[in-house]
Amino acid sequence: GAVVSQHPSWVICKSGTSVKIECRSLDFQATTMFWYRQFPKQSLMLMATSNEGSKATYEQGVEKDKFLINHASLTLSTLTVTSAHPEDSSFYICSARPSGANVLTFGAGSRLTVL
């Protein structure tokens, strides 16, 4: 089955630093990937849609200059949280849809803690 890999699975960083999260489709190509964020006891909220070879599409209220998305290849999308602050601490999850499939495959998620 389709597998989406995320790395790192958890990260702790100091306030003001930047953190990069990688999302890879291991056995399929993904022209589009989706980045979600989930705060404790809340639902998944779509942050942005990552498009291979072009700019990401951000949801309303998501700062594109703070959450940098790069989708440089058909199997890799990265999310960089720049100048991270404690309020950015959250569970970040990426997903992608294999060609021909009607459902999303989710990565295992990356838990970010900003001190």
Place this chain on the structure above:
Amino acid sequence: QKEVEQNSGPLSVPEGAIASLNCTYSDRGSQSFFWYRQYSGKSPELIMFIYSNGDKEDGRFTAQLNKASQYVSLLIRDSQPSDSATYLCAVGSNTGFQKLVFGTGTRLLVSP
């Protein structure tokens, strides 16, 4: 604002019982409906999806969709303690996957 509403629970059922999870949505243009299970600290895993009005069964799970009432439900038969998790309802505007809107989830507790 597209919304997906779920009772946060917890919904407590004894082992072997039927668990009924409900979800309503606000966007009448919604075409695709998904149920995900999420264990604490883990990412969601798909249980099943439904596109057409009526029932869809897969093993112990049955999804029910009523577009007129903007209502989708998930029945879990013969509930097991391992079914204890948060169940997320997700709604898409097009058949397939585009930009799913998730509910906040219902926490299910199945007691032995």
